[in-house]
Amino acid sequence: MTDHLTELKMRLGEVSDLRSASALLAWDQMVMMPPAGATVRAFRQATLERVAHERFTEDRIGELVSELDGLESSLPYDSDDASLIRVTRRDWEKARRIPAELAARLTQTASEAMEAWVAARAANDYAAFRPWLDRQLELKQEYIACFGPTADPYDHLLDDFERGTSTTEVSAIFARLKEVLVPLIEEVNAAGHGGGLGGGPFPEEGQRLVGLAAMTAFGFEPESFRLDTTVHPFCSSFAISDIRVTTRYQEDDLESLFSCMHEIGHGLYERGVSPSLERTPLAHGCFSGLHESQSRLWENIVGRSLPFCRWLHPQLVATFPEALGGFSVEQFHRAVNRVEPSFIRVDADEVTYGMHIILRFELERELIAGTLSTADLPDAWNTRFEEYLGLQVPEDRLGVLQDVHWSCGYFGYFPTYQLGNVMSVQIWEAAQAALPGLEEQFEQGDFSALGAWLRENLYSLGRKLTPKETLERVAGGPLDPEPYLRYLQGKHGVGVTA
Incomplete structure (x- = not known):
């Protein structure tokens, strides 16, 4: 069981590395990147998100979490290891519903639309930004469709930022x-x-x-x-x-x-x-x-x-x-x-x-x-x-x-x-x-x-x-x-x- 936990931490560490690299690219885009780099930057971030999503949603992560059920139940609820197993299970089950291709498109569109927003805000031009907003809403509907019915479709979006809280x-x-x-x-x-x-x-x-x-x-x-x-x-x-x-x-x-x-x-x-x-x-x-x-x-x-x-x-x-x-x-x-x-x-x-x-x-x-x-x-x-x-x-x-x-x-x-x-x-x-x-x-x-x-x-x-x-x-x-x-x-x- 210790070997399973070690393997889980190794795999999760690699996913963390990928997401950190993606976050660094996003920070750089907002702070340091010259505007002409925006198009290629969007592809870079989409690739990192797709790879990180694929690595996290692999069958093996789910198998490891399942094999660690016994260890989780034997530890205090708020211990590091029990919490890691529990939170990973919850995150993995949610992420598995989202195709890697959709995760990549969400990330790429966010990068591209952010640049469009910067220009539209500076020019006071909502009409220029509106197509990007429409695209984001289309993607959000695709995202919501990955999950089961709920009292309010907004619940699925709120859950990403405030887990367990309803609209x-x-x-x-x-x-x-x-x-x-x-x-x-x-x-x-x-x-x-x-x-x-x-x-x-x-x-x-x-x-x-x-x-x-x-x-x-x-x-x-x-x-x-x-x-x-x-x-x-x-x-x-x-x-x-x-x-x-x-x-x-x-x-x-x-x-x-x-x-x-x-x-x-x-x-x-x-x-x-x-x-x-x-x-x-x-x-x-x-x-x-x-x-x-x-x-x-x-x-x-x-x-x-x-x-x-x-x-x-x-x-x-x-x-x-x-x-x-x-x-x-x-x-x-x-x-x-x-x-x-x-x-x-x-x-x-x-x-x-x-x-x-x-x-x-x-x-x-x-x-x-x-x-x-x-x-x-x-x-x-x-x-x-x-x-x-x-x-x-x-x-x-x-x-x-x-x-x-x-x-x-x-x-x-x-x-x-x-x-x-x-x-x-x-x-x-x-x-x-x-x-x-x-x-x-x-x-x-x-x-x-x-x-x-x-x-x-x-x-x-x-x-x-x-x-x-x-x-x-x-x-x-x-x-x-x-x-x-x-x-x-x-x-x-x-x-x-x-």
Whole structure:
């Protein structure tokens, strides 16, 4: 039986190597590759995906997992080996339903469509991108057809990013959030908005240094991380010790600072996975909702807190004396927590952000169900955006074209952003209960206790448990929107009704 486990780990390690190489090519395409390389790059990625898919779905993987049933049952449920056997079985059974040729086409189309999206966004030309969106939706229908019937076809897409969570469950949580957020945003718009940080200037090099200072305090290590610029900020992990963080800069705002704190949250999760899980299917964060909980925890709960602002404020003033010399700590804290509806999701405040996600979730479901066409998508987006956020979208670049996800075929991903917001507060409350005095430590620039607690209780687990099992272990209960709504009430002084 030990020989079977050794062989399984060897085979899974090779699949991990192939997928890591593919991820590196995807990172390079977004960060370093000259535009003319896009066509050939799409073929390279398709080939790697096809080979990795074929290797993972071989009969021998299934045979090995079956032969290891006895070992799995003899070990603790959350042990490395029992978890590896269980998760591999589940992933293998799902992947076997997808032909390797379809997996390759999905990857190639994502690579090609992403380049088309970059050009369409820059030109504000939805018509140029629409054929690629149609193609992605066709492929998603092929993908859904690989599986059996379910209550909602969207379930199969959501399961890729939030294993074991149904569309019905997400809809119920979002209905509760919508019940509170829509009228709250109307109240905010009626009352007006507080002052922001002004228009700078915030020179790019200064932003880079301040972003690095914040990330380093959180746990950024030059030996394991690097920071680059890209069109749409993201974080990639090629190994537990090889994490790539990206951001983007504009000299009239400081959004890059919060982008850095957001992406390092993802990176810290990947960096904190137990080294014993490397080169296995377990060596990543536990699906997208929990991953997003960490980016939002570090960006918002920590990064927009008054204690953090007290620590960072002197560095900001020293770096940008012309723009911020007249801002007190309290003024800076109010400015970075200002609630004001805006067009761009990644720049949205904590209160309005949720409606950006709920809008996308609703539109995705309608596109997949066929009740909304891509021809009508911009009008549907603009109408609902005004209904939810009170703003008229002036151009598609600020509306339907702003996110990269649909070009990459990431249908089912968007809802996990808001699920992550909900989870982040549940996890933060658990950390506070375990670690009294955290905020006093933040004021001194010490985030080590929180980081260590998260590594021990969440990050180290990787994908050993399902999202629901992981949240239950870390936060002591199931997904619950009420702590998140109480958090908004306490921080922003708004009413949340039961």
